Amino acid sequence: MSEQQHSNARHRYRRGRKALAIGVPLALTAAGTLAYGTDLGLFGEDAQQRASATTAVAPEWAAATADGFASVNSLGQNGTYGGRDGQIVTVKTQADLEKYATATQPYVIVVAATIDMNPVGKEIKVQSDKTIVGAGTAGHIVGGGFFLGQGVHNVIIRNLTIRDSYQGVWNDKDHDFDAIQMDGAHHIWIDHNDLRHMADGLIDVRKDSTDVTVSWNKLSDNNKTFGIGWTENVKTDITIHHNWFRETEQRNPSTDNAAHAHLYNNFLEDVAGTTIKSSYGNYSRGRTKMVLENSYFQGMNNPVTKDSTATLVQKGNTFVGTSGRNESGGTAFDPKSFYGYTADKTADVPSRVKSGAGPRSSIGTTAASTKAATTLTVAKDGSGQYSTLQAAINAVPANNPSRVVIQVQPGTYREAVTVPANKPHVTIVGTGASRKDTVIVEGHAAGMTKPGGGTYGTPGSATLSVKADDTQVRNLSVTNDFNEGANQSLNGHQAVALLTQADKVFLDSLIVTGDQDTLEMETAAKGALGRVYVKNSYILGNVDFIFGRGTAVVDRSVITLRKRWDGSSAGYVTAPSTEANRKGILITNSTVNGDVSNGSFFLGRNWHPGGDTTVDPQTTVRETSLSGAIKSTPWSDMGGFPWKDDRFAEYKNTGAGSGSASSNRPQLTDAQAAGQEVADWLGDWAPNAS
Structure with a gap:
């Protein structure tokens, strides 16, 4: 989504001790503090006959x-x-x-x-x-x-x-x-x-x-x-x-x-x-x-x-x-x-x-959790089964019935990667000690010409596209490094880092970096359910950089505001295009900060794609620390549609960018907030790393 396209669419707690509230991007070198240490699913050598190490992926x-x-x-x-x-x-x-x-x-x-x-x-x-x-x-x-x-x-x-x-x-x-x-x-x-x-x-x-x-x-x-x-x-x-x-x-x-x-x-x-x-x-x-x-x-x-x-x-x-x-x-x-x-x-x-209460037969046993799991390895230096992530995904059988874990060794992998819709139950996990060690990066933008003709379009610009249900991505970085300043003549600067078009997508301990349209969370089709749970992650961008019609939770994460290509400070955190009777974007227990000017960013605006009057965009930001970069009137109209006709609200936010209730700053009551929690967004899905 470009600002130009948007303007042309008029045809319509936490409390202060929270460790997540750190200075990003100035302290992005500390990003590893949110990663859970070393690799998830690879095990060491210290195994004995009486104290034997499991070699399957962690249940x-x-x-x-x-x-x-x-x-x-x-x-x-x-x-x-x-x-x-x-x-x-x-x-x-x-x-x-x-x-x-x-x-x-x-x-x-x-x-x-x-x-x-x-x-x-x-x-x-x-x-x-x-x-x-x-x-x-x-x-x-x-x-x-x-x-x-x-x-x-x-x-x-x-x-x-x-x-x-x-x-x-x-x-x-x-x-x-x-x-x-x-x-x-x-x-x-x-x-x-x-x-x-x-x-x-x-x-x-x-x-x-x-x-x-x-x-x-x-x-x-x-x-x-x-x-x-x-x-x-x-x-x-x-x-x-x-x-x-x-x-x-x-x-x-x-x-x-x-x-x-x-x-x-x-x-x-x-x-x-x-x-x-x-x-x-x-x-x-x-x-x-x-x-x-x-x-x-x-x-x-x-x-x-x-x-x-x-x-x-x-x-x-x-x-x-x-x-x-x-x-x-x-x-x-x-x-x-x-x-x-x-x-x-x-x-x-x-x-x-x-x-x-008490011990469960399903806890602590590996047979049911690992017997059907398959592990594939990716290493840039050729020491794994595959040297690119896409090659490993291509090796996953179509309509695979059980978990396939793709372990990606540390390195920078310049490739556009897609998990197709017919390959569910895939876990992509970086094996480095920090999420910074394994980087998937590409630089496509919506207006660029694709090999074979035509342009990428916004979804097509994504570095990593997740189109399969029950996909997990953990402990790595996904980046779109499109250089907007060097491509001012290009019509279409949207440059997606990570796209989801599926249900039950778990994004855990990631760094997702871009400028405009960084993280796009959609559904497989209109009317379909597309739940995404983002946890313990960093999301960096400037214009509409968390957006789409998906039912998405951003939990315990750091949302970092970046300056524009010309050094100016202006932008929008979210741009939901939620379908009616669906949940939209929930940001909770997180931090919004960045090295930008005070009062320069909106929390969001209401996207009605192509002037669609049937959508009902929703963003709720609750129990989150907001830096002074957030405007005192944090919501904005878009494409001629008043934001007050859609669903935007806050609850118990803190920090210099927070504010009291007013007609321009709706706040949930305690009773309303009780119905806008993570469980309300995820329904019968309980994301777990596996």
């Missing part, structure tokens, strides 16, 4: 990332993804488990046996960048657990059964054995575990540990179940959701001096006639700020308690057969100012949590 569970507070970017850590950048190793002995858990390198450690800890009570000192995951339901840690010390970060403990260090006496300080203890750790995800019958705590979050998520665990048969605090500071941020507390006496959890504690959709159950009787359920202590919502309490004594110094806001909880204290008071915080989530209906919580 989804090995690349899983946390939600809740563990997903927040802070303390120099961008969310929680554990050891997904490292080798996958399978362990069956304590020696091997300890070897890999205490190593300095990232690992995905699959526990595929029952490991009896020696001595009883042994807590392995886990180091940063680890995923420790049970192989289906086979991974048991008996008589011990894990310790995460000061500064340890980016750790996932998942799908394990940790049990039976109990020595016969509750509150026995000689046997202070925990399942999982953290002292000063951050960005920790505890998920889908079965934790029971330990001598002390099942989970202890202590001494300013923060950015923790505890989800989908079974916690049972214990006295001191889940403690949070042991500090005078008010620092801990923690999310606790979809956990089943059953036959646990106290600390369910006890939360002391937590800055933000968000508990939702938990099921707390005390069954009559059993040996363990609950003393209390959720407890907000000290100076804790707690939000407790849509949880279900059955048979609990003192289900909800609070200190006079603490705050506790209750919303939508259900209490059946409970007795004693049930308290609330004060004001806390809005969890959605930190991260997105959708709470289940409270009535559904018991059945949903009982059926879903």
Whole structure:
């Protein structure tokens, strides 16, 4: 789309500590900080017979990332993804488990046996960048657990059964054995575990540990179940959701001096006639700020308690057969100012949590995930199976039924690449340590003459065209380096870097660079659904550089405004052409910045291609940091169509470029925002790296 073409168409939270808010393009050399380290799917040499490395491509569970507070970017850590950048190793002995858990390198450690800890009570000192995951339901840690010390970060403990260090006496300080203890750790995800019958705590979050998520665990048969605090500071941020507390006496959890504690959709159950009787359920202590919502309490004594110094806001909880204290008071915080989530209906919580909590047979096992996967390699120096990316794509069978992973070695590949519509389930992944290491680049523009005659047109100018459903592109750069200044006589300066014309396209950890029309997200045809999820990426451009009729989410990314070819500052971030009754472009939890003049860029304008009166363009920008480059009136008419007749809005944006509600700056209400979240855009599709 050119500005000339547009004018001729008249025939019509995050909060400030977010690590994504960095200076781009001046700091684009730091782009690798958003990349998840080294290659995704290639593994090292350190494999042994007893601790063997997987050589297939990484399955989804090995690349899983946390939600809740563990997903927040802070303390120099961008969310929680554990050891997904490292080798996958399978362990069956304590020696091997300890070897890999205490190593300095990232690992995905699959526990595929029952490991009896020696001595009883042994807590392995886990180091940063680890995923420790049970192989289906086979991974048991008996008589011990894990310790995460000061500064340890980016750790996932998942799908394990940790049990039976109990020595016969509750509150026995000689046997202070925990399942999982953290002292000063951050960005920790505890998920889908079965934790029971330990001598002390099942989970202890202590001494300013923060950015923790505890989800989908079974916690049972214990006295001191889940403690949070042991500090005078008010620092801990923690999310606790979809956990089943059953036959646990106290600390369910006890939360002391937590800055933000968000508990939702938990099921707390005390069954009559059993040996363990609950003393209390959720407890907000000290100076804790707690939000407790849509949880279900059955048979609990003192289900909800609070200190006079603490705050506790209750919303939508259900209490059946409970007795004693049930308290609330004060004001806390809005969890959605930190991260997105959708709470289940409270009535559904018991059945949903009982059926879903604890280890899953689908997590930690490789057979189903990798047996049908095919891996192709591309290397510019000829050391791979193919020397160009297009040659590897050409080798994918038509209508392939299962995942094909194309691993692209570091280098600069000058070629125009297309993933055709009849080749779905393709993953293109750069294997370098940074997304900057692998670059796909071409310099076509819409008005250029193609070999054989005719011009490229806007979609045809794309460096990378994705026309197949269920395509993933990860950990690389896609660039259109068309030189607009040197081609002023050319009619048609649109120069697309990346084009999508498909559904379920996942763009993860990319740098997408151009000037005009950088990222075009369309559908395969009018009326078709074309969902795109862009995550942890950089998008650079100036005129309408995020555009199209697709249903597109840009999440946790940096959108960088670039000067025009002549050094001037002016442009538009988005140009949606959304069809009626579809979702358009959603930008969330991101940053918009760049080395351009203040007040020089619009957030978007409404594109009605060819004067089409049936489209209903939509852009929502929410919980995003906007630099001073954004105009105080951030939306613009286009082609004679008033933007106010279409769908443009903001919600809780921050930064110098943000502004309060006015007729020229629509803001969503909280109720409206609840219907404009990532899940509303993606529907039944949950993008996962695979």
